[in-house]
Amino acid sequence: MHGTTHTQDLRRYVERSVGLSALSLRIIAVMKRLPEAVLSDFLNDSRFRLALDDHVPGQGRAVWIACPKPGNGSRCVILKASLADCPKEFAHYVIAHELAHAHLRNGGWGDLEDPERAADALAARWGFKRPPRTIAKTAVDVSDETVPSVNRKFAP
Numbered sequence: 302m303h304g305t306t307h308t309q310d311l312r313r314y315v316e317r318s319v320g321l322s323a324l325s326l327r328i329i330a331v332m333k334r335l336p337e338a339v340l341s342d343f344l345n346d347s348r349f350r351l352a353l354d355d356h357v358p359g360q361g362r363a364v365w366i367a368c369p370k371p372g373n374g375s376r377c378v379i380l381k382a383s384l385a386d387c388p389k390e391f392a393h394y395v396i397a398h399e400l401a402h403a404h405l406r407n408g409g410w411g412d413l414e415d416p417e418r419a420a421d422a423l424a425a426r427w428g429f430k431r432p433p434r435t436i437a438k439t440a441v442d443v444s445d446e447t448v449p450s451v452n453r454k455f456a457p
């Protein structure tokens with residue numbers, strides 16, 4: 302998929318990765334709003350992966366990642382299925398935040414050295430600001446002041 306990334310290509314990519322569901326529509330809605338260069342980078346990088354979390358309590362989870370190459374590690378965004386059910390604004394924010402981590406390869410951004418703050422700032426730049434806590438609380442149990450992350454906040 303070189304050149305312009307069309308909506309059809311994006312839809313196929315997302316559905317191939319996570320299936321057709323309410324969550325895939327939310328992922329597509331977020332990815333359509335990413336800058337073209339960022340989206341192309343994801344879709345043309347064989348080391349980028351998008352997947353549903355298959356965590357089973359007591360058994361753990363399987364995460365398949367592409368073999369990293371020197372100077373270009375694997376990037377994997379694992380999303381909880383519950384992101385299909387929580388408020389849309391919050392789900393969009395979490396998806397964008399996780400994609401920002403992947404884009405930044407879990408590093409900082411500009412003056413922001415903390416990966417969580419960097420991912421939040423980049424997600425906001427893309428148009429997905431962290432929602433007010435009142436919205437977040439309806440989706441997850443926010444028990445501290447930390448930035449929500451898929452792994453912590455949606456862990457069973």
Ligand SMILES: [Zn+2]
Pocket residue numbers: 398399402416417420448449450451
């Ligand atoms: Zn994060």
